[in-house]
Amino acid sequence: MNNPLYQKNIISIADLSRSDLELILQTAHSLKQTPQPELLKNKVIASCFFEASTRTRLSFETAVQRLGGSVIGFDSGGNTSLAQKGETLADSVKIIASYADAFFMRHPQEGAARLASEFTSIPVINGGDGSNQHPTQTLLDLFTIYETQATLDNLNIAFVGDLKYGRTVHSLAQALSLFNCNFYFISPEALAMPDYILEELKERNVNFSLHSSIEDVVDDLDILYMTRVQKERFDETEYQHMKSAFLLNADMLDDVRDNLKVLHPLPRIDEINIDVDETPYAYYFQQAQNGVFARQALLALLLTNHFQANA
Numbered sequence: 403m404n405n406p407l408y409q410k411n412i413i414s415i416a417d418l419s420r421s422d423l424e425l426i427l428q429t430a431h432s433l434k435q436t437p438q439p440e441l442l443k444n445k446v447i448a449s450c451f452f453e454a455s456t457r458t459r460l461s462f463e464t465a466v467q468r469l470g471g472s473v474i475g476f477d478s479g480g481n482t483s484l485a486q487k488g489e490t491l492a493d494s495v496k497i498i499a500s501y502a503d504a505f506f507m508r509h510p511q512e513g514a515a516r517l518a519s520e521f522t523s524i525p526v527i528n529g530g531d532g533s534n535q536h537p538t539q540t541l542l543d544l545f546t547i548y549e550t551q552a553t554l555d556n557l558n559i560a561f562v563g564d565l566k567y568g569r570t571v572h573s574l575a576q577a578l579s580l581f582n583c584n585f586y587f588i589s590p591e592a593l594a595m596p597d598y599i600l601e602e603l604k605e606r607n608v609n610f611s612l613h614s615s616i617e618d619v620v621d622d623l624d625i626l627y628m629t630r631v632q633k634e635r636f637d638e639t640e641y642q643h644m645k646s647a648f649l650l651n652a653d654m655l656d657d658v659r660d661n662l663k664v665l666h667p668l669p670r671i672d673e674i675n676i677d678v679d680e681t682p683y684a685y686y687f688q689q690a691q692n693g694v695f696a697r698q699a700l701l702a703l704l705l706t707n708h709f710q711a712n713a
C-alpha cells in the first residue's frame with residue numbers, strides 16, 4: 403500500500419511533504435470528479451469547535467456526510483463540560499475520541515491540536531489553533547491555486563493584510579515554499595509576517611519581498627491572497643485603525659495578468675470591495691466550496707486506503 407497519510411494526525415502543514423500534498427490534491431480532484439458516497443460508511447467523525455467557524459465546520463461536516471460518514475460534536479465551546487464545568491482539554495479529548503474514528507477540532511489556543519493528539523490514538527485534524535496554523539484551509543487553498551493555474555510551481559503570489567495573526571497565511575506560505583514560488587508580503591509594519599516564517603523561507607532559499615501597497619506588485623501576480631484583520635485579536639481602537647489598511651477594488655485590476663485569481667479565506671470584512679466579485683479574477687467563493695473536496699480528500703486518506711500515491 404502506498405498511502406503515507408493513513409491514520410496520521412494533521413496538526414501543522416509543515417508535517418506534510420510535497421508528495422503528501424500532491425497526493426491530497428490528486429485525491430481532492432478525483433473526489434470532485436467522481437463522488438464516493440459510501441467511502442466513510444460506518445465511520446463516526448468528531449467535529450469539535452471550541453472557537454467559532456462557518457466555512458471550516460460546515461464544509462468539513464458536508465465532506466463527512468457526502469462520503470457516507472456521520473458527525474458528532476459541537477459548534478462552540480460555550481455549552482461543553484470543558485467550558486462550563488472546568489473539564490480539561492485532555493479529558494474532553496479522551497472521552498470524545500473514544501466515540502469516534504477521527505477528531506477534527508478548532509481551538510483559540512496555539513498548540514491545542516498538538517496537545518489533543520497526545521491524548522488519543524485516532525487521527526486529530528487541526529481546524530485552526532489560535533494564530534498558529536490552519537492546515538486544512540491550506541489544502542483547499544493549494545487545491546484552488548492548482549485548479550486555476552494548472553501548476554503550483556513558479557507562481558507569483560502576494561499575501562495581503564494581517565500577516566502577523568492570520569494563521570491561514572502562515573500555513574500557506576510554508577506549504578508553497580515547497581513549490582519554488584515568489585512571495586510578496588503586503589501588510590502594515592505592525593502586522594508583518596512573523597520572523598520565524600521569514601527565517602524558514604530564507605533557509606529554503608525562497609524569494610520573497612515586503613511591500614506596503616497592493617499596487618506595487620498587482621500587475622505581476624498570478625495569485626492575490628487577501629486576508630482580513632483579525633478583529634478578535636485586537637482591542638477596538640487598534641482594530642479600527644488597522645481594518646481598512648488594505649482595500650482591493652476593481653479599478654486596481656485593470657492591467658493584471660489574465661490568469662490572476664483573487665483568493666480570500668473569508669469572511670471578508672473591508673478588504674475586497676464587492677465590485678471585485680463581478681470581475682473574472684474573483685475566485686474566493688469557488689475557493690470556499692473547494693473546502694468540501696479538500697477535506698473529503700484528507701478524510702479519505704486518513705481513514706481508508708482507497709486512494710494511493712503513484713508508485
Ligand code: CP
Pocket residue numbers: 454455456457458459530539667668669
Ligand atoms: N476560512 C475559515 O477558516 O473560515 P471560518 O472561520 O468560517 O471557518
